[in-house]
Amino acid sequence: MELILGLQTRHSVRGFKPTPVSQETVRNVLQIAGGSPSYTNSQPWEVAVVMGPKRDALSKILYDLAAGGTPSRADEPAPKSWPEVIGHRSRQHGARRFEALGVGRDDVKRREELRLLNFKFFDAPCALFFFMDASLGPWSTLDMGIFIHGVTLAAHGLGLGTCLQASLGNYPDAVRGFLDIPADKKLVVGMSLGYPDPEALLNTYRSTRAEVDAFTRWY
Ligand SMILES: Cc1cc2nc3c(=O)[nH]c(=O)nc-3n(C[C@H](O)[C@H](O)[C@H](O)COP(=O)(O)O)c2cc1C
Numbered sequence: 477m478e479l480i481l482g483l484q485t486r487h488s489v490r491g492f493k494p495t496p497v498s499q500e501t502v503r504n505v506l507q508i509a510g511g512s513p514s515y516t517n518s519q520p521w522e523v524a525v526v527m528g529p530k531r532d533a534l535s536k537i538l539y540d541l542a543a544g545g546t547p548s549r550a551d552e553p554a555p556k557s558w559p560e561v562i563g564h565r566s567r568q569h570g571a572r573r574f575e576a577l578g579v580g581r582d583d584v585k586r587r588e589e590l591r592l593l594n595f596k597f598f599d600a601p602c603a604l605f606f607f608m609d610a611s612l613g614p615w616s617t618l619d620m621g622i623f624i625h626g627v628t629l630a631a632h633g634l635g636l637g638t639c640l641q642a643s644l645g646n647y648p649d650a651v652r653g654f655l656d657i658p659a660d661k662k663l664v665v666g667m668s669l670g671y672p673d674p675e676a677l678l679n680t681y682r683s684t685r686a687e688v689d690a691f692t693r694w695y
Contacts, residue, residue, distance in 0.1 A: 482633050487683065489637025489668075490593070491676020492600040496527070497636065497669060502602060505634060505669075509626030514619035520612050521623045524605040524655050531603055534654050539595040541647045548646035551610070551662045552617075569683060576681040590678075594643040598678065600670035605644065605651055607661040620664050627667065637672035640665055 502525050514520065526534055548554065558566060571581075579586045597603045606624055608616050628638045644651075644666025651663055672679060 482629055486628055486632045488639045489600075489670075489672045490598045490639050490678035491673040492598055492637065492668065492670035493673045494599070494601065495671045497602045497671070499525075499527075501634065501636070502527075502604075502669070505627055505630045505636070508630035508633075509623055512619070512623040512626040514622065515615040518616065518619065519623075520608045520616040520619050522607040522609075522661060524607065524651075524657065526603045526605065526655070527601060530654075531597070531601065534603065534651070535596055537650050537654060538644065538647055539592060541650060542595045542643075543592055546647065549648065550642070550645045551648045552645070552664065554642065565686070572684070573681050577677060591643070593678070594641050597644075597668040598639055599673075600637075600639075600668035602669040603644070604667040604669055605655070606664045606667070607657065608664055610660045610662040612662075617664065624665065624667070631669060635671065636669060639668045641667060 506523060506525075510519070510521075557563070574581070574587065574590075577590070579590065604627070606620060608620055624640065628640065631638045642665055645663045648663035649659075651657070651666075652659060652661065
């Protein structure tokens, strides 16, 4: 797929076909994304690929924690407040998405059901968890973001879909415990990966973007 077309057509996928993704395909995605730039070429990313029965078991652990109302204990807590313009975009995103899906403002039950789909990996057959050493700082977090975007684009280029999910980082101790990952590895974010289901209702929504002049100063 042509690079610019790939950047323009990638979007989050929240409904997947049951078709499994082969280990070879995931390896290919990670190898392509591994070509990402990083600070002093330090390549801080560490990835856990979870498929098959392990995927099902981990999904159940995370789903039960979330459905039981366990508060997030994310290694990187969600921001408590945003600057006005950014907070507005974030609220708009939620409101537009629910509206597009026909979910009312007061439909607490349906909203909760949709939130919990995160922990079923939106039915994707593969879940990825991105870690970095906890001693590393913001430069490495930046590297992680670049790498992870590379994963989304490489997957897209190979006909796969992805959804990046901060929600999959809500219970890092459970993920580390289940995957036998040392406590000094910080869980940055998770991702669902699989073949997109074009029929899924959740895949009908498309996010919007600010115009270039809304975030650019010209000199
Ligand atoms: C760091 C990060 C965390 C995210 N967490 C979630 C999440 O927990 N659940 C979800 O459905 N989408 C999540 N998203 C997806 C964003 O909502 C999505 O990227 C944004 O609305 C733009 O839409 P697009 O990806 O379709 O272009 C996350 C994206 C990023 C970059």
